[in-house]
Structure formats: C-alpha cells, structure tokens
Amino acid sequence: MNSKKILDWLYPRRCAFCDEVLDGTEKYLCHSCQRSMPKPIGEPNCKKCGKPLLHTEQEYCYDCSRQEPAFTRAKGLFLYEDPLKESLMGLKFRERKEYGVFLGRLMVLYGAEFIRQVHPQVIFPVPIHRKKKSVRGYNQAEVLAREISRGFSIPLRTDLVLRKKSTKAQKELSRKERKKNMEQAFVVKKEAGVYRDVLLVDDIYTTGSTANAIAGKLRAVGVKNVYVLTICIGKGI
Ligand SMILES: [Zn+2]
Ligand SMILES: [Zn+2]
Structure with missing residues (x-):
C-alpha cells in the first residue's frame, strides 16, 4: 500500500453530510448525499442581512428594519x-x-x-x-x-x-x-x-x-x- 492508501485505511474519509465512510470514488460526499445537495437560498431575501423572507414585497427582515x-x-x-x-x-x-x-x-x-x-x-x-x-x-x-x-x-x-x-x-x-x-x-x-x-x-x-x-x-x-x-x-x- 502507498502512504495515501495507508492514511485512508487508518483514517477513512467520511461523507461531510451523513458521516458514512467514503469509497475510493467519492471525495467529500457519498453518492447518495451528492444527489440530495440542498439548494442555496434564493429570492426573496433581506437586502441587508440576506435572511430569506416570506413576501416578495418585503425589502428588509424584521430585525434590519428595526x-x-x-x-x-x-x-x-x-x-x-x-x-x-x-x-x-x-x-x-x-x-x-x-x-x-x-x-x-x-x-x-x-x-x-x-x-x-x-x-x-x-x-x-x-x-x-x-x-x-x-x-x-x-x-x-x-x-x-x-x-x-x-x-x-x-x-x-x-x-x-x-x-x-x-x-x-x-x-x-x-x-x-x-x-x-x-x-x-x-x-x-x-x-x-x-x-x-x-x-x-x-x-x-x-x-x-x-x-x-x-x-x-x-x-x-x-x-x-x-x-x-x-x-x-x-x-x-
Ligand atoms: Zn452521505
Ligand atoms: Zn435582515
């Protein structure tokens, strides 16, 4: 075994989402978690702090408007x-x-x-x-x-x-x-x-x-x- 393989064997890399041990073809996420990658926050969101908002007519969240x-x-x-x-x-x-x-x-x-x-x-x-x-x-x-x-x-x-x-x-x-x-x-x-x-x-x-x-x-x-x-x-x- 080369040293990288020994390290993987000693310290198996784990999926950053579900903590399962990764196989050799997976880098940070297991295949299953790769498929269910969450979506980033879209519109509408607070123009100041970026918090997602419920209504499109709102410009700022409660905290930022206060x-x-x-x-x-x-x-x-x-x-x-x-x-x-x-x-x-x-x-x-x-x-x-x-x-x-x-x-x-x-x-x-x-x-x-x-x-x-x-x-x-x-x-x-x-x-x-x-x-x-x-x-x-x-x-x-x-x-x-x-x-x-x-x-x-x-x-x-x-x-x-x-x-x-x-x-x-x-x-x-x-x-x-x-x-x-x-x-x-x-x-x-x-x-x-x-x-x-x-x-x-x-x-x-x-x-x-x-x-x-x-x-x-x-x-x-x-x-x-x-x-x-x-x-x-x-x-x-
Ligand atoms: Zn996973
Ligand atoms: Zn805000």
Whole structure:
C-alpha cells in the first residue's frame, strides 16, 4: 500500500453530510448525499442581512428594519438545517475539520457572485476564544475563510480581530445585554483600519449580533464597508 492508501485505511474519509465512510470514488460526499445537495437560498431575501423572507414585497427582515446593522451587507448561502446543520456540528464538535474544507469550497462556489460584487481587500474569520481553539484544535470560521482566501486569492488576516473572553450564553440575556456582551467579546486592532472593504467569514448567521459587534468596531477604526459571508443563516420574519 502507498502512504495515501495507508492514511485512508487508518483514517477513512467520511461523507461531510451523513458521516458514512467514503469509497475510493467519492471525495467529500457519498453518492447518495451528492444527489440530495440542498439548494442555496434564493429570492426573496433581506437586502441587508440576506435572511430569506416570506413576501416578495418585503425589502428588509424584521430585525434590519428595526435597527440598521453596522455591516454593509451580509449573505448566508444555505438555510441552517440538515444536512448542513449536522455537517457544521461535526466540524465544530466532532473534530471533522475536513468537513470545513468541503464547506469552505461550497462557499467559494455559491458565494462567488457575492464576493465578486463586494470585492473585499481582505478576509477576517470571526475569531473564537483561544481556550476553545486549543480544545477544538482550530477555529471553524478560519477553516472556511482559508478556502475562500485560496479560491479568490484574497489575503486572510487572523491577527486583527481577536476574541477577548468567553461570552455568557447569549440566550439568557436581553437584547441590550446581548449587544453589550458581544461588544466586550471582541478586540479589533487599529491596523485593521488600513483596509477599506473587508469580508467577515463565519459558519452561521443567526441574530446577527456577532457580525454587528465586529462590524461596529471595524468601522470605528476606519473600515468603510464590512461584508459578511456565512455558509448558513437562520430564517427571517
Ligand atoms: Zn452521505
Ligand atoms: Zn435582515
């Protein structure tokens, strides 16, 4: 056996959607999951945060119409539901880093139009706390962002947006407390202000509080436009 075969035998590659062991002809997904690939989010969606909307006459989702986000525009590519939800769980909690490579490449494919439109000079992954990173071995957002950086030859910087402390569980807090909690969680280095248009990459967009907190801080150091790209997004109302 050559070394690649030995590695496959020792660590069989698994389907990024259903976790079944792949045969030699399958790369990231098993044949069955390849056939049931979910469709990316289409119209109508919120012009600001990209959440899918129910009515075509709606321009913005409830959240964005109530308060304008600090970022310029966000896009989530797929709904946060299976099989992508399960795949993200594997990436975050079951050490399936290779899923992130696949998911990052999906972002390159389905996010290409958005990235070409917004034309960012640099990519920042949403950071996780270093304690979490040392337990997990990697930051999942960085794994995704690295593929996007490679796919479009846009530099990736992991040293300008940092996570300061572990945040309290957001669910237990009021809207106002949530905002404050999030703002305290991130540090943005002044040097980030040398960029005009930046792309923030994360795995999922739910309330938008993470993206908003970082975008606000980036704008405070002089960044003009903060764009956000996530593989998954929750439903809007
Ligand atoms: Zn599968
Ligand atoms: Zn919105």
